[in-house]
Amino acid sequence: MSEIRAILLHADATAGSAARLEIGRELATRHGAAVTALFGATVDTDRLSSAYSAGAALGSGASEWGALARDNARASLQQRCNGEGPEVRWFDIVGDSIAHGFIAEAAYADLLVVGQQSPGEPAGGAPEGFVESVILDTGKPTLIVPREVRTGSVGEQVLIAWNGSAQAARAVTGALPLLRRARLVHVAIWSRHSVAAPFSGVDIVSFLRRHGVEAAPHLSPRSSHVGQELATLAASLRADLVVMGCYGHSRTAERVLGGATRSVLASLPVPMLMAH
Numbered sequence: 001m002s003e004i005r006a007i008l009l010h011a012d013a014t015a016g017s018a019a020r021l022e023i024g025r026e027l028a029t030r031h032g033a034a035v036t037a038l039f040g041a042t043v044d045t046d047r048l049s050s051a052y053s054a055g056a057a058l059g060s061g062a063s064e065w066g067a068l069a070r071d072n073a074r075a076s077l078q079q080r081c082n083g084e085g086p087e088v089r090w091f092d093i094v095g096d097s098i099a100h101g102f103i104a105e106a107a108y109a110d111l112l113v114v115g116q117q118s119p120g121e122p123a124g125g126a127p128e129g130f131v132e133s134v135i136l137d138t139g140k141p142t143l144i145v146p147r148e149v150r151t152g153s154v155g156e157q158v159l160i161a162w163n164g165s166a167q168a169a170r171a172v173t174g175a176l177p178l179l180r181r182a183r184l185v186h187v188a189i190w191s192r193h194s195v196a197a198p199f200s201g202v203d204i205v206s207f208l209r210r211h212g213v214e215a216a217p218h219l220s221p222r223s224s225h226v227g228q229e230l231a232t233l234a235a236s237l238r239a240d241l242v243v244m245g246c247y248g249h250s251r252t253a254e255r256v257l258g259g260a261t262r263s264v265l266a267s268l269p270v271p272m273l274m275a276h
Contacts, residue, residue: 004031004177008109009088010102010134012041013073013124016115016147021077021088023145023154023271024113028086030155031177035088038105039074040098042123073124098126099133106138111174116146118266131265135246136276141174142246144265144272154271155179159239160187160215161230162204164195167245170275172204175243176211178273185215186237188230190223227264234270246274 009024011017021037028035074090081088093101106112117131135142143154155178162168172179179185187204189195196203208215223229234242244264265272 002177004033004110006109007033007035007111007113008102008106009035009037009113010115010126010130011037011039011074011077012115012126013069014041014115014147016125016145017073017077018080019149020113020115020145021080023143023149025081025085025088027111027113027143027154027178030181033086033110035086036105036109037077037088037090038093038102039070039077039090040093040102040126041070041073042098042125042127099130102130103134103137106134106140109140112138112140112142114142114144116144116266135274139170139276141171141273141275144274146269146271148269149271150269153240155182155241157184157237157239158182158186158241158243159230159234159237159270160185160204161226161242161244162187162189162195163191163245164204165245165247167247167276169245171243171245171273172208174275175241175273176213178241179208179213179243180211182213182241184237185213186218186233186239187215188218188220188233190220190226190229192222227267230264231268231270234268239270242268242270242272244272244274246276 004027007024007028009020011021024035027033078090112134114131114134115126117126117128131144158175158179160172160175162172185208189204194203205215205217218233220229230242265274
């Protein structure tokens with residue numbers, strides 16, 4: 001990807017949406033991009049059942065309660081877009097169509113921005129498996145923003161997790177517009193041998209240099225705890241963005257993430273740019 005001109009952002013009723021929106025707008029300003037926000041939130045079925053009971057007694061509709069909660073959450077986010085900064089175009093996606101609608105819209109975006117998910121999250125966010133589906137089914141570089149962002153910047157100090165795979169290559173290619181503007185770029189490699197092109201011998205540092213990006217390599221022996229070591233290295237380098245490939249496989253008709261990727265995706269406290 002040569003430039004970021006269109007950013008597609010998922011917004012919902014969780015607290016993390018505010019940071020996600022701020023980061024999306026900051027990136028849009030930096031790259032001269034347009035921002036489209038799709039608002040879609042799951043429903044708290046327990047509360048909705050209570051609302052239905054109360055509605056029957058008081059003559060009010062539970063659907064009106066649900067719509068009001070959605071409208072309040074979206075209005076609060078839209079207020080953050082007032083004043084200076086790029087315009088955000090808002091659209092609603094509802095019910096079971098949240099993942100499907102976002103994935104279909106992603107065909108017309110350069111960068112996707114979504115929120116970090118973990119099992120058992122409360123209602124008001126994206127449906128379970130949303131982030132996995134977006135990464136695996138869109139083919140687009142996807143920025144996953146943690147629920148609590150520990151840094152005010154994204155893309156100033158970048159850490160790339162590199163293993164020479166097609167997934168890692170797609171992630172790096174998708175991240176090039178960010179890497180060119182980064183202050184520091186680091187590349188982490190877990191391998192006993194050099195990871196390079198088999199015939200030309202070109203390695204990832206040389207590849208990045210061809211694109212105007214200087215990177216410092218960090219070599220480590222192969223490990224079965226790459227996720228933990230990646231988090232430790234990111235913290236020590238004060239990285240504000242991790243770039244890595246997303247590894248998945250097909251299980252019957254369901255597309256799922258590999259165990260290591262899922263672990264990193266749910267726990268890493270740094271924004272991640274992933275591609276599959």
